[in-house]
Amino acid sequence: xxxxxxxxxxxxxxxxxxxxxxxxxxxxxxxxxxxxxxxxxxxxxxxxxxxxxxxxxxxxxxxxxxxxxxxxxxxxxxxxxxxxxxxxxxxxxxxxxxxxxxxxxxxxxxxxxxxxxxxxxxxxxxxxxxxxxxxxxxxxxxxxxxxxxxxxxxxxxxxxxxxxxxxxxxxxxxxxxxxxxxxxxxxxxxxxxxxxxxxxxxxxxxxxxxxxxxxxxxxxxxxxxxxxxxxxxxxxxxxxxxxxxxxxxxxxxxxxxxxxxxxxxxxxxxxxxxxxxxxxxxxxxxxxxxxxxxxxxxxxxxxxxxxxxxxxxxxxxxxxxxxxxxxxxxxxxxxxxxxxxxxxxxxxxxxxxxxxxxxxxxxxxxxxxxxxxxxxxxxxxxxxxxxxxxxxxxxxxxxxxxxxxxxxxxxxxxxxxxxxxxxxxx
Amino acid sequence: xxxxxxxxxxxxxxxxxxxxxxxxxxxxxxxxxxxxxxxxxxxxxxxxxxxxxxxxxxxxxxxxxxxxxxxxxxxxxxxxxxxxxxxxxxxxxxxxxxxxxxxxxxxxxxxxxxxxxxxxxxxxxxxxxxxxxxxxxxxxxxxxxxxxxxxxxxxxxxxxxxxxxxxxxxxxxxxxxxxxxxxxxxxxxxxxxxxxxxxxxxxxxxxxxxxxxxxxxxxxxxxxxxxxxxxxxxxxxxxxxxxxxxxxxxxxxxxxxxxxxxxxxxxxxxxxxxxxxxxxxxxxxxxxxxxxxxxxxxxxxxxxxxxxxxxxxxxxxxxxxxxxxxxxxxxxxxxxxxxxxxxxxxxxxxxxxxxxxxxxxxxxxxxxxxxxxxxxxxxxxxxxxxxxxxxxxxxxxxxxxxxxxxxxxxxxxxxxxxxxxxxxxxxxxxxxxxxxxxxxxxxxxxxxxxxxxxxxxxxxxxxxxxxxxxxxxxxxxxxxxxxxxxxxxxxxxxxxxxxxxxxxxxxxxxxxxxxxxxxxxxxxxxxxxxxxxxxxxxxxxxxxxxxxxxx
Numbered sequence: 020x021x022x023x024x025x026x027x028x029x030x031x032x033x034x035x036x037x038x039x040x041x042x043x044x045x046x047x048x049x050x051x052x053x054x055x056x057x058x059x060x061x062x063x064x065x066x067x068x069x070x071x072x073x074x075x076x077x078x079x080x081x082x083x084x085x086x087x088x089x090x091x092x093x094x095x096x097x098x099x100x101x102x103x104x105x106x107x108x109x110x111x112x113x114x115x116x117x118x119x120x121x122x123x124x125x126x127x128x129x130x131x132x133x134x135x136x137x138x139x140x141x142x143x144x145x146x147x148x149x150x151x152x153x154x155x156x157x158x159x160x161x162x163x164x165x166x167x168x169x170x171x172x173x174x175x176x177x178x179x180x181x182x183x184x185x186x187x188x189x190x191x192x193x194x195x196x197x198x199x200x201x202x203x204x205x206x207x208x209x210x211x212x213x214x215x216x217x218x219x220x221x222x223x224x225x226x227x228x229x230x231x232x233x234x235x236x237x238x239x240x241x242x243x244x245x246x247x248x249x250x251x252x253x254x255x256x257x258x259x260x261x262x263x264x265x266x267x268x269x270x271x272x273x274x275x276x277x278x279x280x281x282x283x284x285x286x287x288x289x290x291x292x293x294x295x296x297x298x299x300x301x302x303x304x305x306x307x308x309x310x311x312x313x314x315x316x317x318x319x320x321x322x323x324x325x326x327x328x329x330x331x332x333x334x335x336x337x338x339x340x341x342x343x344x345x346x347x348x349x350x351x352x353x354x355x356x357x358x359x360x361x362x363x364x365x366x367x368x369x370x371x372x373x374x375x376x377x378x379x380x381x382x383x384x385x386x387x388x389x390x391x392x393x394x395x396x397x398x399x400x401x402x403x404x405x406x407x408x409x410x411x412x413x414x415x416x417x418x419x420x421x422x423x424x425x426x427x428x429x430x431x432x433x434x435x436x437x438x439x440x441x442x443x444x445x
Numbered sequence: 446x447x448x449x450x451x452x453x454x455x456x457x458x459x460x461x462x463x464x465x466x467x468x469x470x471x472x473x474x475x476x477x478x479x480x481x482x483x484x485x486x487x488x489x490x491x492x493x494x495x496x497x498x499x500x501x502x503x504x505x506x507x508x509x510x511x512x513x514x515x516x517x518x519x520x521x522x523x524x525x526x527x528x529x530x531x532x533x534x535x536x537x538x539x540x541x542x543x544x545x546x547x548x549x550x551x552x553x554x555x556x557x558x559x560x561x562x563x564x565x566x567x568x569x570x571x572x573x574x575x576x577x578x579x580x581x582x583x584x585x586x587x588x589x590x591x592x593x594x595x596x597x598x599x600x601x602x603x604x605x606x607x608x609x610x611x612x613x614x615x616x617x618x619x620x621x622x623x624x625x626x627x628x629x630x631x632x633x634x635x636x637x638x639x640x641x642x643x644x645x646x647x648x649x650x651x652x653x654x655x656x657x658x659x660x661x662x663x664x665x666x667x668x669x670x671x672x673x674x675x676x677x678x679x680x681x682x683x684x685x686x687x688x689x690x691x692x693x694x695x696x697x698x699x700x701x702x703x704x705x706x707x708x709x710x711x712x713x714x715x716x717x718x719x720x721x722x723x724x725x726x727x728x729x730x731x732x733x734x735x736x737x738x739x740x741x742x743x744x745x746x747x748x749x750x751x752x753x754x755x756x757x758x759x760x761x762x763x764x765x766x767x768x769x770x771x772x773x774x775x776x777x778x779x780x781x782x783x784x785x786x787x788x789x790x791x792x793x794x795x796x797x798x799x800x801x802x803x804x805x806x807x808x809x810x811x812x813x814x815x816x817x818x819x820x821x822x823x824x825x826x827x828x829x830x831x832x833x834x835x836x837x838x839x840x841x842x843x844x845x846x847x848x849x850x851x852x853x854x855x856x857x858x859x860x861x862x863x864x865x866x867x868x869x870x871x872x873x874x875x876x877x878x879x880x881x882x883x884x885x886x887x888x889x890x891x892x893x894x895x896x897x898x899x900x901x902x903x904x905x906x907x908x909x910x911x912x913x914x915x916x917x918x919x920x921x922x923x924x925x926x927x928x929x930x931x932x933x934x935x936x937x938x939x940x941x942x943x944x945x946x947x948x949x950x951x952x953x954x955x956x957x958x959x960x961x962x963x964x965x966x967x968x969x970x971x972x973x974x975x976x977x978x979x980x981x982x983x984x985x986x987x988x989x990x991x992x993x994x995x996x
Contacts, residue, residue, distance in 0.1 A: 203637065208510060208511070208512035208532050210532070357641060357642075359640075360641040361640055361641070361644075362618065362637070362639070362640050362641045362642065362644030363513050363644075364515055365513065365516075365558045365617070365618075366515055366558050368558075369558040369561040370561075371642075373558075373594065376594040376595075377594070380594070387593070393591055400551070400557075403526045403527065404527060405515070
């Protein structure tokens with residue numbers, strides 16, 4: 020498989036303009052800005068089948084197409100570099116090793132919607148990456164790829180790197196926009212949607228880092244080449260960040276549809292120390308965990324993972340071996356979501372903390388009869404009833420852990436302690 | 446995360462969608478009932494139009510949509526998820542369910558979430574009895590708490606400003622208060638701080654919640670988080686008797702509910718009137734009843750004898766007064782701007798009967814208003830100056846020439862109703878000398894004011910809340926006052942005093958109650974032709990045929 024996203028990262032100084040250019044970088048941008056009309060570009064990306072890599076998997080070209088062409092308001096393009104999903108670290112690699120690919124993709128997306136101001140909103144904790152991005156933007160500006168009348172095309176675009184203050188919720192696109200506007204990082208109620216009423220009430224597109232980084236390759240090689248990879252509905256390649264009990268953790272680029280177990284066992288070296296696999300979260304901390312028996316037929320594409328009962332999400336693959344206490348793992352995630360709930364809407368604000376308190380109590384050996392039903396019920400009451408997808412993100416894993424490892428939770432409640440010893444329940 | 450939004454978004458660029466959004470009557474069904482409404486409305490508004498009250502906390506018709514409480518989630522045909530009615534635009538042919546099993550279940554769930562960290566100590570909460578958590582609990586929840594954990598704590602009794610106190614634990618973070626100060630007063634004192642279940646409302650550092658409309662957030666706070674420092678813990682709200690009336694604070698004429706307990710006014714609450722005050726009431730008006738009522742009341746008429754005021758009967762007082770004033774021509778008559786149209790009508794009639802050589806005016810003073818004050822307040826403190834002048838209590842040039850003539854010694858006699866002239870500016874000595882020079886002074890008031898102490902005859906009358914009648918506000922809207930409290934034994938209604946005097950002066954009128962007086966003045970005062978008391982109703986009537994403005 021030809022690498023689309025990780026094609027540059029092993030080259031020394033890949034983050035510099037010199038190296039990026041020497042490998043053909045910014046040639047697609049020159050081609051776009053000089054010879055391709057915005058509508059053509061949107062059609063090309065639609066044809067490539069590229070879907071948003073931030074977690075929702077929404078078709079990128081279609082998203083661009085929602086931006087009204089005749090709006091008198093300015094339009095904004097925002098690159099979402101607020102990567103903070105537990106177990107996800109793919110965007111960070113691109114930011115640090117291939118910032119120019121992100122910049123080039125962001126410029127193309129801006130051009131596609133005819134925005135003249137683009138932002139890269141980067142998570143505050145990624146200070147190292149932010150410095151690299153800022154230097155890369157300076158380089159690209161000096162080289163004439165950003166600014167006024169780019170390469171004589173008559174098209175102008177500014178690119179601003181904006182650092183967030185460190186909140187998971189700001190990865191949600193409307194919370195990101197609130198934060199970018201200078202407000203509290205609160206998601207906005209929809210409708211209206213960002214495509215018509217986004218940043219400062221103007222038409223806006225928010226795309227993930229990985230999505231944008233794929234654009235130069237698609238333009239260089241053509242939509243057909245990209246669409247030739249992957250499955251029927253999940254085209255191209257995707258990055259997977261593998262962490263946890265795995266021999267070779269790291270960021271991998273796979274063609275969509277790659278078998279999950281093959282990936283874990285062959286590419287990632289399997290579960291180390293002779294232990295057995297107990298569970299995998301395939302799409303970052305907000306997605307339901309899958310048991311080994313559910314994993315066998317799973318391929319790494321949107322449809323296959325969904326069919327197995329989880330979601331591909333951000334591609335953050337968290338591997339847990341049989342020494343893992345699933346109660347503690349569930350509590351750990353619940354604690355994260357309780358801490359990160361923005362507090363705007365009632366079900367999430369109150370429900371996330373409530374679930375965290377129950378998980379914590381069970382973990383501490385103070386579980387009560389009825390606790391598990393209560394968690395399932397509370398998570399069900401959060402699901403689908405909140406302003407933004409955060410509520411689902413907190414509710415889905417909580418319910419999945421309880422449903423899939425129920426016996427272990429019940430042991431915790433009746434024995435009033437963790438009974439996992441050497442990989443088995445006592 | 447926005448997959449489900451795709452179908453709606455796709456339409457947003459099409460001419461059909463815009464056509465639907467921007468204009469035109471449309472039809473939808475809510476709980477099987479067909480609703481004819483207009484584009485641009487939301488489901489919650491359309492439902493209200495046919496009397497379906499979709500429960501809500503954060504939604505307020507005068508504030509932006511926050512969508513955070515999730516209480517108004519409803520089921521909409523062909524939409525997989527429940528939708529908040531406050532933010533869902535109506536669409537032609539849409540079918541909405543507000544009572545489906547899914548909707549009833551989520552209401553219970555939202556109530557449970559809101560009560561997770563809410564103290565369950567209703568008996569010691571001042572909001573009890575008018576708390577939306579209590580009301581919706583009864584209507585939509587009615588289950589025991591499944592929450593067995595430690596509740597999060599927050600600040601209690603934090604003073605936000607002179608009129609408002611905050612209880613963080615009772616707050617449900619609906620942000621109505623935050624939005625009110627962002628959108629109505631634009632003073633931005635409040636904000637949400639912290640995250641998750643530690644979210645709380647806080648004053649912006651260095652500010653105090655002392656803007657002229659601050660009390661409104663107590664009204665719009667659906668729970669016991671923001672309470673009124675003046676009112677809290679004085680009376681349980683279910684003992685309050687509520688009477689529709691008009692704020693006597695200034696000539697805006699805000700519609701209020703006068704709420705009384707044991708014959709005392711406990712508080713004012715705004716009544717909604719889109720032609721006047723919308724949902725709001727200013728702090729000055731809200732608390733003005735303290736100055737206008739109470740104190741040691743006059744309960745017997747007095748006349749001056751051998752250097753002192755001594756109690757007498759009404760008959761003797763009125764007799765002394767008539768003969769005194771008749772012997773002190775020219776006459777000045779000064780009426781309070783808080784007197785009603787009916788009182789003003791009778792006063793003007795009486796004074797003109799006593800002598801054609803009399804000058805009448807309404808006490809009226811203006812002050813500068815700040816931008817925030819201007820949202821609601823008028824520069825005067827004379828709620829009925831316009832009405833009183835239209836009733837004939839007016840002289841050429843207004844109050845100032847009349848006062849100048851008073852100081853110049855032009856008048857021999859004066860009849861001062863409902864105002865303490867000594868209190869109107871700092872030049873008290875000069876006013877005292879001027880009043881002492883009068884050969885006959887009659888004062889009609891509720892208390893023994895400094896002006897009354899100089900009078901030859903003092904008549905005890907009634908205060909705001911004790912009388913009915915009408916005010917005409919600055920913009921010419923005639924509105925009704927109703928009796929909320931009973932006047933003390935011995936004091937008479939101003940109308941009754943004037944009618945008795947007219948009677949004694951030989952002008953026997955066929956009317957005496959405010960209702961009868963109004964119908965009489967409607968015949969005599971051209972601007973009021975055709976009006977009748979009963980038609981004024983709860984929302985008032987616009988002079989000049991502006992009935993259409995009524996909401």
